[in-house]
Amino acid sequence: MCGTRSPVARAVVVGAGIVGAACARELARAGCAVTLVDRGGAASGTTAHGEGNILLSDKSPGPELELARLSRALWPPVLAEIAGSTPRGAALVRAVEWEPKGGLVVATTEAGAAGLARFAAGQRAAAVRCEPLDPAQTAAAEPFLTRAHRAVLHYPEDAQVQPAAAATALLADARAAGARLRTGCEVLGARTRGGRLTALHTTAGLLEADLFVNAAGPWAGSVAARLGAPVDVRPRRGDVLVTTPQPPTVFHKVYDADYVGAVGSDDSGLQTSAVVESTRAGSLLLGSSRRRVGFDDRLRPEVLAAIAAKAIRLFPALAAVPVMRAYGGFRPYVPDHLPVIGADPRLAGLWHAGGHEGAGIGLSLGTARLLRALILGTPAPLDPEPFRVDRPAVLGTAGPARDGAGAPGHGSSPEHPQHPGGTAQSATPAERKEGP
Incomplete structure (x- = not known):
């Protein structure tokens, strides 16, 4: 054509x-x-x-x-x-801030470690590079990560842009x-x-x-x-906390093993999992949450508190780090x-x-x-x-919309099963990467 x-x-x-x-x-x-x-x-x-x-x-x-x-x-x-x-x-490409920094997925329970091992086995069979890290390797890769983990996988192909x-x-x-x-x-x-x-x-x-x-x-x-x-x-809501600029603290995209399950869930209620990463400006982005609330753009304190609690579980030192703002937005979800x-x-x-x-x-x-x-x-x-x-x-023929925010295909609510998806509302350009 x-x-x-x-x-x-x-x-x-x-x-x-x-x-x-x-x-x-x-x-x-x-x-x-x-x-x-x-x-x-x-x-x-x-x-x-x-x-x-x-x-x-x-x-x-x-x-x-x-x-x-x-x-x-x-x-x-x-x-x-x-x-x-x-x-x-x-100059345009420099502003993109391409960073092939890799990602770490962390399991903090035995059940999470077993699930992560099964998930990784399937990915390796599909030619995805993922490497288990022992405690010493993990400490070298992320010095401030909690030591209370049961399994850590490194994904060297994960990357980030602005x-x-x-x-x-x-x-x-x-x-x-x-x-x-x-x-x-x-x-x-x-x-x-x-x-x-x-x-x-x-x-x-x-x-x-x-x-x-x-x-x-x-x-x-x-x-x-x-x-x-x-x-x-439909839209699915996610929220992110942004810290004040910090000295080098987080060196990969780091998230807990619950994240994949939360992203892939169809539950319309609040789900949170720990996702922590840095920006070029030095701020840390803390997520993630997912809610089906239509286009309701209000920040909810209980959601932000849940995000903070799970981030601190992964990086205990974050308990002393000030949060300077929060933002949230919508991701396009298909059932x-x-x-x-x-x-x-x-x-x-x-x-x-x-x-x-x-x-x-x-x-x-x-x-x-x-x-x-x-x-x-x-x-x-x-x-x-x-x-x-x-x-x-x-x-819209697979079943009725379950969030009550509108008829199928008319912009009701949700989100997606594989990624700290993203939205934001008040972050600066240097902090807007892609919201958990």
């Missing part, structure tokens, strides 16, 4: 977060005439409210792990391409390839002809195109419903815990790229590369079937 051998296709990407920016970049570089629209500002929603984790450590063998591995492999070469693409490229800066770099490269950005542009409805989506009615007027990509994050359900093709993508990537079979011309919950930063590049292949009809870098749009969980 796009490219030099055929007429240039016009593409509209809805949502200027990191997934939308990555999709816009791929399509623009493929020769599409791309317009990227957002009702707010670029990278101002979920992307600006997270931690920026690029993780393999929290993903079970299966399609999402394969998408994560593809994305992890793409980050270094994509950043190198951006660095060399424009005079500003090198998410808003990463989205900005992708967006700048998309614009260098010809993409246009329109902010303050909210989707209101659809214009169709013969069962095909031909234009969007927006607050900025009519936007005509040949294809449309719904990359609206937690708001993808609402956008899809307005277009007449609802999908069950079967898999992203939605591909064409909508109900409405020709509509494509989806979302539902990553808290893993959107890490999965963005692989998602965009897969979507590009599907749109262009070129060989896909991995099997797209598990991410198809017509799954029962996506179409």
Whole structure:
């Protein structure tokens, strides 16, 4: 559809977060005439409210792990391409703060250690690198970590970026390839002809195109419903504490073994697990929590207290460290815990790229590369079937929404099963990585 051998296709990407920016970049570089629209500002929603984790450590063998591995492999070469693409490229990439610092998963109980061992065995069978550390190795890797642990695994491939800066770099490269950005542009409805989506009615007027990509994050359900093709993508709330800048204290992304279970749970109630990591600015980010509360953005003291207590269990010295702020936000959740990537079979011309919950930063590049292949009809870098749009969980036919915050596909509530996902509200750019 796009490219030099055929007429240039016009593409509209809805949502200027990191997934939308990555999709816009791929399509623009493929020769599409791309317009990227957002009702707010670029990278101002979920992307600006997270931690920026690029993780393999929290993903079970299966399609999402394969998408994560593809994305992890793409980050270094994509950043190198951006660095060399424009005079500003090198500065943009420096701001991304790419850190392949690795992660540690810690079990503090015998039951947790046994579960972690089983989980790691499955990951190794899927070619994920994970290495057990003995007490001496653990103390060398994280001197301030509690000694009351039963097992520690090191995941050397885990990495981190500054998410808003990463989205900005992708967006700048998309614009260098010809993409246009329109902010303050909210989707209101659809214009169709013969069962095909031909234009969007927006607050900025009519936007005509040949294809449309719904990359609206937690708001993808609402956008899809307005277009007449609802999908069950809902918001799931997460909160993070930010400490004052500290001397070097935490050297990897460190989380307890309960984290994977909490991320993968469907429980609508509060769940917390310890996730601790540092930022380039020296502050520590403490998470994580997950709640299905719709778009209720109020901070809850009891949630923050639970986060602090579990972080202190991993790093006892944190009990004396001041917290200077807290933030929280929303992640796009799908009930079967898999992203939605591909064409909508109900409405020709509509494509989806979302539902990553808290893993959107890490999965963005692989998602965009897969979507590009599907749109262009070129060989896909991995099997797209598990991410198809017509799954029962996506179409809202797998069961009713359980959080009472709205009908399936209309922006109710939830989050995702594999990653300290992310959102934020008041952290500075240097502290916004991708919220637990």
